[in-house]
Amino acid sequence: MTVKAAEASGPALTYSKMRGMVAILIVQSILKISQPQEPELMNANPSPPPSPSQQINLGPSSNPHAKPSDFHFLKVIGKGSFGKVLLARHKAEEQFYAVKVLQKKAILKKKEEKHIMSERNVLLKNVKHPFLVGLHFSFQTADKLYFVLDYINGGELFYHLQRERCFLEPRARFYAAEIASALGYLHSLNIVYRDLKPENILLDSQGHIVLTDFGLCKENIEHNGTTSTFCGTPEYLAPEVLHKQPYDRTVDWWCLGAVLYEMLYGLPPFYSRNTAEMYDNILNKPLQLKPNITNSARHLLEGLLQKDRTKRLGAKEDFTEIKNHIFFSPINWDDLINKKITPPFNPNVSGPSDLRHFDPEFTDEPVPNSIGQSPDSILITASVKEAAEAFLGFSYAPPVDSFL
8 A cells, every 4th residue: 555644645546456545645644753745745735726827737738639538438447546547448549548537626635736747747758668557648628637548457466466475586587677677767767666566566468567657756856866755655665765864766676675575475575564563674673584585586685675775786876786686697688678588477368358357346346427528518617617727738649750
C-alpha cells in the first residue's frame, strides 16, 4: 500500500488493488512526528476557484476532438481514489487500451492538480523505453480526465509472487535487470520514481516487465539533487525517507533492492505486520540474508539495501553501477533493451479479452454509464466549470511523424 495521512486519497491508480488500502500519497503522522513537505502538499483545505494566472497548464491541447464515445468501455480493471482504469476498445481503430478515467472534482478537492500534471509529463517522456507504460493520447470532458494507455494484461508482479511465493534467481535477475533499465532511463530524464513495488510492476503478454503508475514521480531531480516529501509504501521506504532527511535518486535503488529481496525470499526486507516495528527494523536492524542465494546476489542486496545512501550502490554512477555489478554479468544489456532475451515466464494470455490475471473484484464490477458520457450530456454546474478551467491544455496527441 502507498501511504498518506489517515484519510485515503491521492492520484495513484493501478490495475489491481493495493495491499490493505487504496493507493495514496503523503504520510503526515504515522510516526507521530512532523516532517517537511513540498509546498504544493502543505495545505489540505479545498482551494478557491483558480484565477487565470493560477490555472494549471498541462501542455499543448493537441487532441481536442477525442471523446469518450470513441471507445467501447468493456471492463473495470483497476480502481483508485480519483477514478477507475478500464479496458476499452477504440471503435475506429479496433485497438485495445487501458483508459484511466479521473474525476476532476476529486483531484481539485485534494489539491492534486500538480501531481496529475507530473504524471502526464512523465508519461509523455516514456515513449522511447520498452519497460515503461506508454501514453497514446489524453483528453478531457467537463468533469473527467482520460489517459489512454498501453493495455498490459500479463498481471502484476505482486500477483505472480503471491501465487509462487518466490522466484528462482535467474528469473529474479531478469525482472530486476528490466526494472533497473527503466529506472535508469527515468533518472536520465531527472525523474525519481519513488514508489517501486511489485504492485506497480506489470508483465506484458510475453512476460517482459512494464513499470506503471507515475503519480509519485518527482521531476527535475538532477544528479546529486534532492527532495524531501515523505511518500512511498511502508515496506519499501528507505531509511533516509523515514528519517525525514533530503533524499535523491538512490531511493529508487533501495526500492530495487527491496523488490529483489522479496522476489528471492517471498517477503520484503525488514517486514513486520506491525508498521512501527517495521520502520524500526528499516532504520536500525542489520540486513539478514539467508544462505540460499548466490554470493553475487548477496553482494548486490547488501549494496542496494545500504542504509547510508551515500554508500549505497548507485550513489556515484547511478544505473552504470547497477549494470556493471557481477550479479548481472549473465545479462547482455543491448539484447535486454531490444527484448531479445526470452522471458523466463510466459503469462500465456490468449488475447486482449483474457483477464485471468486481473482481480475479479474489479472485472466483476459493472462499467459505470457515466464513463462514456461526453461533455454536452452533463449538466454543467459551477463546480464542473471550475474543474474544466483548472485543466486547460490537458489533452495530448502524438505528433504525426511518430506514427511513421
